[in-house]
Amino acid sequence: MTTTSAPPPQPEPKRRVGDRVFAGSAKGAGILILVVLAGVAVFLVTEAWPAFTASPADLAGGEGVLSYVAPLVFGTLLAAVIALLIATPLAVAIALFITYYVPRRLAAGLGYVVDLLAAIPSIVYGFWGIAALAPALVPFYGWAERNLGFIPFFAGPASATGRTMLTAGLVLAVMILPIISAISREVFSQAPLLHREAALALGATRWEMITMAVLPYGKSGIIGGAMLGLGRALGETLAIALVLSISGGISFNLISNTNPGTIAANIALQFPESTGLDVNTLIASGLVLFVITLAVNMLARWVVNRRADFSGAN
Amino acid sequence: MAKRIDVSDLDIYYGNFKAVEGVNISIEPRSITALIGPSGCGKSTFLRSLNRMHEVVPGARIEGKVVIDGQDLYGSDVDPVDVRRQIGMVFQRPNPFPTMSIYDNVVAGVRLNSTKLKRAALDELVERSLRAANLWTEVKDRLDRPGAGLSGGQQQRLCIARAIAVEPEVLLMDEPCSALDPISTLAIEDLMTQLKERFTIVIVTHNMQQAARVSEFTGFFNLAGVGQPGRLVEFNPTEKIFSNPDQKSTEDYISGRFG
Ligand SMILES: Nc1ncnc2c1ncn2[C@@H]1O[C@H](COP(=O)(O)OP(=O)(O)OP(=O)(O)O)[C@@H](O)[C@H]1O
Ligand SMILES: [Mg+2]
Numbered sequence: 001m002t003t004t005s006a007p008p009p010q011p012e013p014k015r016r017v018g019d020r021v022f023a024g025s026a027k028g029a030g031i032l033i034l035v036v037l038a039g040v041a042v043f044l045v046t047e048a049w050p051a052f053t054a055s056p057a058d059l060a061g062g063e064g065v066l067s068y069v070a071p072l073v074f075g076t077l078l079a080a081v082i083a084l085l086i087a088t089p090l091a092v093a094i095a096l097f098i099t100y101y102v103p104r105r106l107a108a109g110l111g112y113v114v115d116l117l118a119a120i121p122s123i124v125y126g127f128w129g130i131a132a133l134a135p136a137l138v139p140f141y142g143w144a145e146r147n148l149g150f151i152p153f154f155a156g157p158a159s160a161t162g163r164t165m166l167t168a169g170l171v172l173a174v175m176i177l178p179i180i181s182a183i184s185r186e187v188f189s190q191a192p193l194l195h196r197e198a199a200l201a202l203g204a205t206r207w208e209m210i211t212m213a214v215l216p217y218g219k220s221g222i223i224g225g226a227m228l229g230l231g232r233a234l235g236e237t238l239a240i241a242l243v244l245s246i247s248g249g250i251s252f253n254l255i256s257n258t259n260p261g262t263i264a265a266n267i268a269l270q271f272p273e274s275t276g277l278d279v280n281t282l283i284a285s286g287l288v289l290f291v292i293t294l295a296v297n298m299l300a301r302w303v304v305n306r307r308a309d310f311s312g313a314n
Numbered sequence: 315m316a317k318r319i320d321v322s323d324l325d326i327y328y329g330n331f332k333a334v335e336g337v338n339i340s341i342e343p344r345s346i347t348a349l350i351g352p353s354g355c356g357k358s359t360f361l362r363s364l365n366r367m368h369e370v371v372p373g374a375r376i377e378g379k380v381v382i383d384g385q386d387l388y389g390s391d392v393d394p395v396d397v398r399r400q401i402g403m404v405f406q407r408p409n410p411f412p413t414m415s416i417y418d419n420v421v422a423g424v425r426l427n428s429t430k431l432k433r434a435a436l437d438e439l440v441e442r443s444l445r446a447a448n449l450w451t452e453v454k455d456r457l458d459r460p461g462a463g464l465s466g467g468q469q470q471r472l473c474i475a476r477a478i479a480v481e482p483e484v485l486l487m488d489e490p491c492s493a494l495d496p497i498s499t500l501a502i503e504d505l506m507t508q509l510k511e512r513f514t515i516v517i518v519t520h521n522m523q524q525a526a527r528v529s530e531f532t533g534f535f536n537l538a539g540v541g542q543p544g545r546l547v548e549f550n551p552t553e554k555i556f557s558n559p560d561q562k563s564t565e566d567y568i569s570g571r572f573g
Contacts, residue, residue, distance in 0.1 A: 106370065198409040198473070201367055201479070202423040203399030212422065215431030 048284035076259030082169025089178035098189045118178035126242030129171040134162030141255040159257045164246035166254040176229030187221030227300035240265040263289040277310035317383040335543035346515045348525035351535030356544030357518045358364040365401035366394040382395035393473035402482030408469035410461030417457040423480040447475035487517040
């Protein structure tokens with residue numbers, strides 16, 4: 001009922017100090033991450049550039065940077081994939097066991113023990129791999145060569161030291177197990193009671209309940225955990241450098257002494273004695289590792305988002 | 315198919331807390347039995363003890379007897395999974411599986427029962443169950459969409475379709491209409507009236523008119539006091555409960571003079 005045509009001034013929406021501080025620090029942290037990421041990328045590209053432009057003959061191996069990096073990429077991926085194939089099902093099974101099969105008091109303790117695996121330094125895993133796991137696997141490798149030799153993976157000749165690609169993959173598997181199982185456990189325990197009860201009321205056994213209401217709900221968590229594990233496996237340096245007997249080349253043979261190296265282990269082993277162009281070559285391989293890890297993470301995002309409307313996260 | 319349920323001296327516990335005490339009731343086959351009573355008096359708890367869903371809660375247990383057609387439901391050789399396959403349940407809050415399509419939700423129970431049905435038979439079953447739940451026309455063009463994308467009332471009808479798709483012998487419904495509009499509610503009530511030709515139905519409801527409209531028998535649960543276990547105060551034919559109940563507290567509750 002005012003006579004003036006101007007609308008009454010809207011009261012300024014009151015912004016509380018806490019909100020502003022939180023919004024500011026969240027934004028700052030986000031920007032900081034991007035800056036660090038960009039900085040790393042710029043460093044890698046500028047330092048790697050000479051290796052790409054130099055004449056192939058000047059580089060280690062003498063055939064250009066790509067043929068230098070290719071076996072390393074292959075070795076990196078092979079070791080990581082072996083680790084992932086072994087660790088993911090095992091970690092999911094452990095997580096399910098702890099969340100749905102073990103009495104609650106025991107579950108906390110068991111979960112804690114699995115988490116402790118993540119606290120072991122990778123150098124210790126490396127020693128364990130060389131000193132305990134590798135010798136223990138030697139008889140198995142001999143058996144595999146004799147009986148499974150027709151499969152290229154087990155073509156042999158079997159390693160007498162056990163320092164094979166498969167041993168390296170197993171060590172990596174143990175190392176990434178706690179990450180995957182911790183994240184799986186977290187999402188499994190959050191599967192809504194409402195839907196678990198819906199399954200049980202239809203006459204589902206415990207396992208059927210898990211397949212109907214827990215695993216579908218936890219799928220993106222499993223994938224996320226596996227990708228984190230993959231990230232660690234791709235970048236793992238010390239354990240591989242210690243365990244794997246490296247000779248270069250590309251080979252699917254998992255039980256022999258002649259194995260491709262991995263990018264990270266190769267950098268660690270070569271860097272101290274490298275100068276000049278060799279350093280640039282190593283950094284170029286680091287750049288490739290960076291790109292692979294980035295691609296893996298983007299792929300994981302894409303997989304997780306693809307069926308988002310079926311995810312049950314709402 | 316329909317079965318008779320006899321409950322004697324049933325006490326129901328959550329850990330050390332006795333939630334329900336001393337229930338004796340006989341539920342007739344091919345009829346609708348309504349359970350009414352104030353909030354927290356143990357209606358859901360009692361209902362869940364009839365298909366052994368109660369024991370899903372850690373520490374929960376019962377004492378007493380539940381007998382279905384002569385078979386002791388809690389006998390040592392009885393597998394709760396088998397019990398739940400014969401006794402279907404619709405929950406207070408709609409709970410379709412969010413990761414499954416509407417179609418897969420309807421056939422979820424059938425797939426569990428491991429009867430391998432042909433695609434055509436499944437299609438037919440889905441249509442029949444959804445029609446029976448009064449949902450078919452609304453979803454027939456999007457059967458492959460997630461069940462969680464439906465409205466609350468549609469989700470509840472989907473859950474009813476899922477429960478009746480397996481042709482259970484007994485259907486337990488815990489306030490199935492509390493999220494529904496009056497038209498869907500009437501449709502569900504019609505549906506119950508049809509289903510009782512084949513099934514035994516037990517329904518928990520806060521809606522007196524609904525109990526009066528659909529049920530043959532009504533049980534009134536009440537709390538003796540705060541912290542006390544709930545009890546079945548009166549169990550009688552619905553007509554009698556709503557016209558001339560035996561207990562004063564029943565009359566008070568029904569006429570809204572409760573508390
Ligand atoms: N999971 C549980 N753990 C412990 N106590 C529970 C649990 N569920 C229910 N109770 C208790 O058991 C008693 C009966 O609860 P119940 O859910 O059966 O009531 P209700 O009659 O269904 O109420 P409403 O009409 O509000 O649904 C209440 O005191 C409640 O607090
Ligand atoms: Mg209830």
